Amino acid sequence: MGGSLGGLAAGLALKALGHDTTILERNPKPLLQDQGAGIVAGDDTLDFFARYNRCDRPVAIISHGRQYLDREGNIVHREEMEQSTTSWDLAYYLMRANYDGLKSAYCEVPGPVAGHGKAVHTHDRNVTDIKEEPSNHGTGGVRVFWQTSKGEAGSLHADIVVGADGPSSTIRNIVQPNTERRYAGYCALRGTLLEASASEPTRAVLRERLTFFHRPGVQVLTYLIPGEDGAVAPGKRYINFVYYANFPPGSAELEEIMTDRDGRRRAITMPPGMISASAWEKQRGLARARLPPQFAEVVCGAAKPFVQAITDVLSPEHEYWGGKVVLLGDALAGFRPHTVASTSQAAFDAMIFADYLAGKVSREEWKRETLGFARWIHKRGVDMGEHSQFMDLPLEDHIHDRNVASRPRQEEVYPEWATKF
Numbered sequence: 101m102g103g104s105l106g107g108l109a110a111g112l113a114l115k116a117l118g119h120d121t122t123i124l125e126r127n128p129k130p131l132l133q134d135q136g137a138g139i140v141a142g143d144d145t146l147d148f149f150a151r152y153n154r155c156d157r158p159v160a161i162i163s164h165g166r167q168y169l170d171r172e173g174n175i176v177h178r179e180e181m182e183q184s185t186t187s188w189d190l191a192y193y194l195m196r197a198n199y200d201g202l203k204s205a206y207c208e209v210p211g212p213v214a215g216h217g218k219a220v221h222t223h224d225r226n227v228t229d230i231k232e233e234p235s236n237h238g239t240g241g242v243r244v245f246w247q248t249s250k251g252e253a254g255s256l257h258a259d260i261v262v263g264a265d266g267p268s269s270t271i272r273n274i275v276q277p278n279t280e281r282r283y284a285g286y287c288a289l290r291g292t293l294l295e296a297s298a299s300e301p302t303r304a305v306l307r308e309r310l311t312f313f314h315r316p317g318v319q320v321l322t323y324l325i326p327g328e329d330g331a332v333a334p335g336k337r338y339i340n341f342v343y344y345a346n347f348p349p350g351s352a353e354l355e356e357i358m359t360d361r362d363g364r365r366r367a368i369t370m371p372p373g374m375i376s377a378s379a380w381e382k383q384r385g386l387a388r389a390r391l392p393p394q395f396a397e398v399v400c401g402a403a404k405p406f407v408q409a410i411t412d413v414l415s416p417e418h419e420y421w422g423g424k425v426v427l428l429g430d431a432l433a434g435f436r437p438h439t440v441a442s443t444s445q446a447a448f449d450a451m452i453f454a455d456y457l458a459g460k461v462s463r464e465e466w467k468r469e470t471l472g473f474a475r476w477i478h479k480r481g482v483d484m485g486e487h488s489q490f491m492d493l494p495l496e497d498h499i500h501d502r503n504v505a506s507r508p509r510q511e512e513v514y515p516e517w518a519t520k521f
């Protein structure tokens with residue numbers, strides 16, 4: 101359920117095991133429209149692509165370190181380390197090419213592999229309900245009910261339902277009602293600027309380094325991501341920014357930023373191109389007043405900014421109905437973006453679920469690792485967000501938070517509460 105990165109990751113991992121899968125995506129259009137934004141490709145995301153991607157092209161851009169600027173734009177701290185960044189749309193099109201052979205300008209479609217399962221991708225399938233039913237083979241199964249945007253309805257039988265339907269998951273609401281998705285009190289203003297359109301001094305500072313700036317209530321970062329159709333050549337890449345600012349719940353500022361150019365109040369995401377001109381003009385002014393000049397230039401130059409209200413949601417469990425329903429990715433735990441772990445969670449959840457089905461890991465290990473990741477990184481995201489948005493801490497504390505968040509998953513030691521089931 102859900103045809104974004106989590107659903108595709110699960111589909112690909114199960115297909116490679118020989119299982120027949122069907123993805124039901126509610127979006128009425130055949131392709132999900134990207135928000136033109138970047139993702140930090142963590143180890144699990146890269147491992148996932150190494151394992152399942154058969155398209156021959158770069159998946160990510162490698163940055164050589166992190167750096168922090170002061171208000172005047174001087175570099176005040178540097179850390180040497182490799183980090184990979186990519187774009188949501190490149191990840192999506194690569195997964196689609198490998199899953200259901202979707203052709204695009206991003207990559208060649210790889211040929212079929214003997215032994216892989218059947219992969220069916222459907223759109224305009226809004227899943228409205230699931231019900232347990234006995235299967236013909238006596239193993240039990242689930243009936244999945246869907247509706248189209250034109251009101252047509254249908255259902256299909258599944259042995260296992262994977263709920264990869266995002267942070268407001270319908271599947272989670274059915275199997276685990278009362279799991280609340282809560283606004284955290286701040287938003288991320290996001291967007292991109294074509295690298296070639298940035299001034300030379302700005303390009304020179306932001307080039308191939310993740311760059312950050314902190315001040316109380318404000319955090320902004322930039323990194324390079326693939327450009328149009330996945331282009332990775334210098335100049336054709338995008339400078340991606342994520343600019344966090346506080347918009348108190350119920351405040352006039354929040355209403356202003358989340359009310360689109362047609363006067364409609366958006367709940368969580370203001371899509372690219374829909375932000376009201378006056379609200380964005382105000383944010384451009386604030387960016388110039390608050391941010392180092394390089395960041396102000398990138399934010400003010402963005403052609404199609406969008407806004408993401410930051411929320412918290414965590415399902416207490418990931419496996420329901422005796423294993424017939426499994427939640428993964430954002431449906432299991434919607435992390436704050438500071439963790440840079442949402443796509444990695446979806447990739448990891450899919451890989452370890454496939455390993456469990458293949459008998460390579462025990463049920464206990466599957467549960468412990470999946471729940472540990474979800475609960476522990478969820479908590480980390482809340483802590484990082486509270487530190488950066490609501491406390492006045494020295495830069496060293498933010499650097500420390502970010503270094504902890506870069507720790508490889510294999511080195512994490514989950515506390516007992518995080519792995520209890």
Ligand SMILES: Cc1cc2nc3c(=O)[nH]c(=O)nc-3n(C[C@H](O)[C@H](O)[C@H](O)COP(=O)(O)OP(=O)(O)OC[C@H]3O[C@@H](n4cnc5c(N)ncnc54)[C@H](O)[C@@H]3O)c2cc1C
Pocket residue numbers: 101102103104105106107124125126127132133134135136137138139187188189225226227228264265266267269270428429430431442443446
């Ligand atoms: C269109 C889109 C663009 C995104 N762009 C970015 C980006 O640029 N940068 C970034 O960091 N993150 C982005 N994200 C979020 C990112 O994909 C996730 O944080 C992460 O990869 C985990 O993905 P997920 O598949 O678990 O959840 P999500 O990406 O939230 O996907 C959930 C999917 O389930 C579908 N769905 C929801 N309810 C139903 C239902 N009842 N029936 C059927 N389908 C349903 C949704 O339409 C959606 O496609 C984007 C998500 C989407 C949907």
